[in-house]
């Protein structure tokens with residue numbers, strides 16, 4: 001289940017059972033009967049569009065939002081009724097929330113002082129935490145003397161310095177520009193490898209989710225649509241919503257089923273007779289060809305009016321130009337069958 005990191009003896013599992021949240025005045029629950037098991041040392045991501053219930057679920061785990069139903073356990077202990085600071089969970093939000101008048105070192109030391117850790121231990125642990133996030137040389141600065149990315153590293157150091165049972169992060173990269181975001185994303189992956197701690201990460205960014213996670217829980221309308229490894233979700237989406245939320249997809253409907261085929265699985269042919277035996281095929285018109293550096297994205301419109309896409313690595317010849325008719329084919333093992341969506345399903 002967790003291919004990339006080794007759980008340590010200090011890793012802890014989280015069990016979310018039948019958890020719901022009803023806010024007064026909302027017509028449907030913000031979180032609707034969610035159950036999930038997070039393995040000790042696992043990097044689990046909650047992925048979904050805005051308003052799908054990710055933050056509310058994380059906030060119930062952290063203890064900032066009371067549950068309407070269900071329970072949350074850490075290593076079997078029910079923590080649902082505990083105050084946030086009694087749960088022993090580290091938390092990082094999008095906004096850094098550092099104490100502006102305290103130095104970096106004092107910010108990181110704060111949770112240790114609250115826990116009455118000795119001065120000598122505090123100094124050693126603060127140094128270790130700042131080392132971990134690459135800020136050993138910034139201990140005496142004030143938050144305003146740091147960049148946004150550096151401030152977020154301080155927040156990460158402060159969240160793990162007291163060795164909590166898990167680290168909870170809500171869009172921690174959301175306020176950063178692309179380059180810093182990529183950099184800090186790699187830092188978070190490294191921290192996870194080095195600490196072996198259970199990480200729970202909330203994002204609406206599919207690339208963040210795919211690159212960081214051992215497993216991803218895809219949220220939609222307060223429910224978890226599917227839980228799986230990044231490649232399981234990409235290759236074997238169980239619903240149309242998941243297929244469309246993670247990457248691009250071609251959706252083909254027959255009488256009995258709806259199948260999803262990823263763009264890189266489509267071959268292009270100039271005529272139906274050129275399709276090898278055993279492959280399925282559809283007629284399409286090329287709507288556009290876009291150069292994306294290492295590949296071309298080929299926009300397609302199928303006979304039923306549905307839009308889709310294929311891709312070709314740069315350097316391979318394209319069989320036809322925009323406006324021309326072609327045939328696409330795929331092998332049945334590269335299709336994922338999903339339930340026919342109800343007409344109201346978002347996607």
Ligand SMILES: Nc1ncnc2c1ncn2[C@@H]1O[C@H](COP(=O)(O)OP(=O)(O)OP(=O)(O)O)[C@@H](O)[C@H]1O
Nearest residue numbers: 023026030048049050051052053054055056057204
């Ligand atoms: N304190 C609150 N009072 C009332 N409704 C709330 C409250 N907090 C969240 N909601 C509603 O609950 C639903 C889920 O919100 P939530 O913030 O969990 O979604 P999300 O997936 O994290 O989205 P985002 O990425 O935009 O934060 C939304 O409809 C939201 O408006």
